Amino acid sequence: MSKVIKTGICSFGMSGQVFHAPFIYVNPGFEFTAVVERSKDLARQRYPNVKVYTSVADMLADKELELIVVNTPNYTHFEYVKAALEAGKNVIVEKPFTVTTAEAAALIALAKEKKLLLSVYHNRRYDSDFKIVRKVLNEGLLGDVLEAEIHYDRFKEELSYKKHKEVANPGTGSLYDLGSHLIDQGLQLFGFPKAVWADIRIIRKDSVVDDYFELVLYYDSLRVRLKCSYLIREALPSYQIHGRIGSFIKTKSDIQEAQLLRGLLPNSPDWGAEAPHEWGLLHTSIDGKTVKQYLPGTNGNYMDYYQGIYEAIANNAPNPVDPKDAENVIRIIEAAFQSSQEGRVINL
Template sequence: MSTPIKTGLCSYGHSGYAFHAPFIHVHPGFELTAVVERSKHLTQQRYPYVKIYNDVKALMADASLELIVVNTPNYTHYEYTKAALQAGKNVIVEKPFTVTVAQGEELIQLAASKKLLLSVYQNRRFDSDYKIVRKVVEDGLLGDVLEVEFHYDRFKEELSYKKHKEVAEAGTGVLYDLGSHLIDQGLTIFGMPQAVWGDVRIIRKDSVVDDYFELVMYYDQLRVRLKSSYLVREALPAYILHGRKGSFIKSKSDIQEALLMKGVLPDTPDWGAEAPHEWGLLHTEINGKVVKEFIPSGNGNYLDYYQGIYSALREGKPNPVTAEDGLNVIRVIEATFKSSEEKRVVTL
């Protein structure tokens, strides 16, 4: 195998602990080299070989680093990604890519001018539940898909302990946070819509950021409805799809985050396997015969994203999630806010 990709993390909060460090650690093509931690130095409890920096600027200046992961609050994504690219580093930036389309376009041009990889970490493409939904559609098991509804709901009246998530400024709120996942999943299967309608609201008592949204992406015959709310105690299925031949109903059941938060490393053969009671219900017609059965999901695995990054940097293969993909999500977010404010459908 080629020289490991020396990688630096801009933070070691929830994202660094669960979604990045474990996969960089177990993939033999990467080396978790440095992390920014201002005080606690928790990284070295699990990865004692890692260098600790007190600030992002020092991380950027580390000449040994080939790849930097920008996994800091949303409003910093543009600034830190730009600084990393200017320092000659390849970059993975957490979703949402940027706060505005203009910021994203500038970063894409900068990365291209320096011939550097710029990728957006859309890990939910590698969830077991989403992967089977995408396969059902792409295998044509529903015929022409006409109506789709994706949910990402929570029940949490209290505000987040992460103060930066509850400040009324650009880039905060559920549409940027959970909406980035749902929009990316919709776009990855169905492509860019012709228009968007949106309803974005604040429903928790003490919140100053949006914590509810519903948006509809318009295609020729298809409508894709995406919803998220922080006040859903009894959740609906996460994926509901209806086509000319049949329907597919699926729960949100990927187990990776729960395992990662317990400190389990993603290095077992059965990693990301769903329990059979979470399998999706397919009710359709195949070769003239009506079929109604629960079908098994494949394993979810965020390591597939990092394998894609390795293949892109070492083997010249395609970027697993391009910055253009990330930019399209921001286009839909901006259109959804505009639609909600003006109470109309917005053409893209």
């Protein structure tokens, strides 16, 4: 790689420390050049050569930087992505892309006008569990899919230590936070639906933001149910896909986040490899014979996203996550809130 993309990260909380800096640091196509930390000095302890700024505006004025990662609270995404694009920088923005589809459309138009890359970090496309589900569907092992259910459940009554996530601001709550993952996966597997129904609730004692939702995406002959609850002690399998000739059942088993939290780097041996007890169960018919077996997953690897970003900037390759995909996620979220409030199916 001859080109090195100098990159700045807008904050160094969990997202910066776990999901972005390690991949930028390990990939030779990038340089982790700058970061915003207003009071702490954690980034420089781990990455001694990084420049530390105390504001996003100061970092955006750094002419060296070619790529900015916007990983600040959801309600700030529009403001900071807009500022970064206007400063002539390519941008990766954390999910959810924006709070509204109007904001998303405005940013897509601005990036196009400036001829800059704008990409959304829908990293769960690169989880080992999602990759094997997509492989099973692409190979037609279930026949015509009639029903699918995808879960992202937790068991946590207490509020998050990340205070901004527990304030009733635009863009907070489980549907924006975790629902954006589930919706993106649903759209990647099955396309954009014809309609959506939703039930969105608050179930924790002291919560003021939604922490439970159920969405149903309506297709011609398929229904896709997306579910999340913060009070599920014994979780169901995260993927339950049923087709005309078979079923595939899969746990949520990607280990990358756990590896990153332990301080491992994404060039470590066995990166993203699932344990055999997490393999998905395929029960179907192949060549007229009943097959019931566990399928090993391919390794998860968020580096595939970052390598895609490098190729897009350096070699004009396709954007690994088109921002129009991420805008569609926000469209579904807005329709889901309308459905839950009005108690009806919303046509899309």
